[in-house]
Amino acid sequence: MQCPFLNRFGANYLRNYAEILYQSYGIFCPVISKTIHTNNEKKLSPLSPIPFSVKSTRSYSTKRYSVDTTLADYDVRSDNDNAIDTANENSTFPYEKFFNEQILKKKKDHSYRVFKRVNRLAGDGLFPHALEYSSQSERPITVWCANDYLGISAHPNVKNAVKEALDIHGSGAGGTRNIAGNSLHHERLERKLADLHQKEAALLFTSCFVANDSTLFTLAKLLPNCHIFSDSGNHASMIQGIRNSGVRKHIFRHNDVNHLRVLLQQVDKVTPKIVAFETVHSMTGAICPLEELLDVAHEYGAITFIDEVHAVGLYGDHGAGVGERDGVLPKMDIISGTLGKAFGNIGGYIAGSSSLIDMVRSYAAGFIFTTSLPPTVVCGALEAINILASEEGRELRSLHQRNVSYLKNLLLREGFPVEDTPSHIIPIKIGDPLICTQISNMLMEKFGHYIQSINYPTVARGQEKLRLAPTPFHTFEMMNALVTDLKKVWDKLELSTNVPLTPNGCMFCRNESCWHQDNCPDLECGIPNCPRLELSVAA
Template identity: 50%
Template sequence: MDKLPASIAKFRPMCPYLSARKMKTLRTMSTTPSTKFPSVSRLMVKATECPTMRPALLLRSHEQVAGYASLTEGVTPPPMEKGDSYSNVKTPSPGVCPVAHAATTAPDAKAAHVNPASQLAEGKSNPASTSPVARLTADMDGTTSAIPQPHHHANIDPTHFDYAAFYEGELEKKHKDKSYRYFNNINRIANKFPVAHTASPADEVDVWCSNDYLGMGRNPVVLDTMHRTLNRYGAGAGGTRNIAGNGAIHLSLEKELANLHRKEAALVFSSCYVANDATLSTLGAKLPECVIFSDSLNHASMINGIRHSRARKEIFKHNDLADLEAKLQKYPKETPKIVAFESVYSMCGSVSPIHEICDLAKKYGAITFNDEVHAVGMYGPRGAGVAEHLDFEAHGVLGQSGEPVKGGAMDKCDIITGTLGKAFGVVGGYIAGSAHLVDMIRSYAPGFIFTTSLPPHTVAGAQASIAYQKEHVNDRRLQQLNVRTLKARYEAMDIPMVPNPSHIVPVLVGDAALAKEASDMLLRDHRIYVQSINYPTVPVGEERLRITPTPGHTFEQMERLVSSTDHVFNKLGIKRKSEWLALAESTVAKLLLKRESERAEPLWTDRQLGLKDGTAPKQLVDGKSRSVLGVEASQHARMRLAHLLDVEGVMHEGVYPPVHAIPGAPGRRAKLFGPRAVPASA
């Protein structure tokens, strides 16, 4: 009997019949044999009744193994249960329905009948041997033994470990506890941000869960800088930072980051996951008898860094200062300690009490490690994060000086980590701190030493983005205004959200399968992409939709999101906030009540948003307004690397012209590069 194929689960959102049924029902149908064809599941028989899948299966069967047509020809479909009719289902074309497309785009019959043994001998995979259709056909022809079965693994020596069975078992656990992850095919369109297309470029959707919080991934200054850098320095870095991968652009970005956080130095990594892991593991391993104190909601990168350090760890309750102090008191002041926390917790939107945590750390002889991943670019007058935002006016007075605000939250943090891949719109991560700390990590951290350096154009784009945001506050202002509007609209509709003072809008569902179904319905029926979040990212019972408004979302897009969410909640019977609160002992109710008791005012005040003096940016309206590019900020950003990029002989059109467009006689190979030896110095 066939288990529910992963492809069916993947394409369920696109199929009217599959999407209308629960996964439990589909799994039962896929594991229950047909009465007429015992080797075929009820779900496969049902597929033969589909006006799209029936001809697709026929074609597929003829191309693969003769005999499958016996299932679809001459079969009188069994009586359908109420609501099972396909008569009211619009038949999608193969170009729209991915299931039909996969079945009707098989290779020709000759290619489909490649000898499995010859393929295995050549070390190639045999697609037909693992196809559900091929296995089903083989069952009907009595040739099952010639085709490898997923759970038999006939070619495995019984004295050896069955790796394939192990992989399947682990995946089955994910399916059973509803934590298996499905990745949607979402392709962001630069000139239509925040719109994307799905697998088909013609199918466009509104994206409401991107971590490109400010849309800097499509900012013209960033793109222009990256094009100029590509033309000047090529695609890759050429090696690790130690071997050919340490260029002027990398050093320039690190100087920019040190200035952003008003620290002595900074170090760039391939991602902030790597930055956190490498820094915590190196420090924890090198500091003698080190103890690391970690917030219970810290990101996996920090958890793994602590684990890899093999240092003693203490986990304190989320944002609980009393619990943190009680744990700090257990150790002598001379014992090296690290207190690790995040400024904004991305799944619930809570904000850490940075001043108070740093004061406790200093009191007990610890250093602080502040992860600002979801805050850089988003908070503060220059976009340095929550630590800067807490002393907003003081940092505003200092301007672009690299001097610290003495006694400020950012000055108190010994180590700050951040990402270049969220609000700054590119990719990469970094740490900032004292010169000696950064140099030690540079010298000892394997995650930095033994990995290829980020490409020059990525690094240049990141610096342009940071330089732009340091000078242009209105992107984050408008983003926060959109957050306020959306939260107010949801609150009025009794949609349950985790209360928080940040830019994250976590809509609670409380069930993994239901959250996935809600996400699928929004995408399928409303052309809105919001990914569902389940375990292990959030605890079981706290599953949610994580929504992140951007400054590029229009009033009309927001209204469509709100009405669509309301429709999905009604259609699926998802509990509203008042319903959850009536269930006082439920996980969601406890979470809501706890967060309500801790409710804090938004980090951005009316004055900081420009609502008091009339300088606040205006919300965008479809067809009537466009995102405003900061002219002065653009000039500052473009000039950052002008001394390296704007030199004589470098093309500035953005990219090299295609080979066929380069002047020259037809048929002649265009000469793009003419390397010459560097002359010896006199």
């Protein structure tokens, strides 16, 4: 008969830690306890053979229980770990079964993602069209949901800049900027970004996710006894940097200046503090009260970290974002932005004082140990920024805002549940992941409109939506056709337009008695299975 206790552990575990098990738990075993009594009488050394079927390969102190480690230091199997089968020593963890179970969970709650197979087109007059291959046959579609907000990726000057850089410098950067060299193109782009945001310096990253994560982590770890104050609606990249830093964090309600003030008052003014938030929220389209947040942060001795990812290129006289539009660039301490949305390329950056940028450059692992952006991307982005800072850029922004207003009003006139937003993002509230996906699929398959459904974990459960982002190149005819076809899909699925734009109770836990209500200000609220805790990691 196999031992019901030892049967829970694998052969390798027993081989390595048998002596610890023997010393710690043998006394409770009706068989082993007898040998312990005998061994104590004979003053048995722990290095002597023990009545297990395996031998320890480690040396421990000869004093009973005085070992150089304890069971707590090792990964002892929990009661919930039912997937592990250690009936024989050849058993291993059923990895593939576990992976499939995790996928099945996503499919059951309709949050499993199936990527559309889409090749965007950038030829003359083709943007914002694309070719779609999900049905195994090529067919043309119109894209309504991309973040290439101004179509600058298809601009002939940007494409030419990329082509010239490819011919001269090749396709890759060759490594990190420390190893492969610091190209003049990188330096020129950083100077341009610093000037754009009226800062002393800027630093390029491979993405804005890396820029946010690395910068917040590095600052928080280096500033002594730092506290971070984070907007509850912040992007996952900011949350990850804050969480990984391990410093004290305080979550204020989304865009709530008064709540931020209350939290800041609880920390000594001389204590280093970072207030982190976004200007334009990517899913709701909300725009923060920027100057008020900046003023409150500085009043209590904090520096500010502002994510302008969904604003750069789109707002301000030169496309520097909401900060430029509102005339508060000098008040913004650290600005993060992306080259991958309105600037039509890929990559991220931060801008700030020269000493701050140099410190991040010197300490941030996400910058130091990552291959730098290739010259094609850097040259294309530089040209895009120049275009959007010019008169042509101002004309594009004007057309963009006109089209956003037209489509939004058309949808509202037809009774669709459009969430109120002051920005260029148009969210249509659905509130059900399966229905949201069905609408997206029908629009694509039957009418050739690509609008990706936005489900958990990008948004909280119950906040599923269609997210539209019309560009200056979507014509009135195209927008009229979209709304007409959307109505057909709505009728086909027998949907109501009476969708509540705000949920009952807490946005994340759906508990009507929860005081969080619209936005969860505390990621450590302790509510069982709170989706906000998952969202903060997975979004």
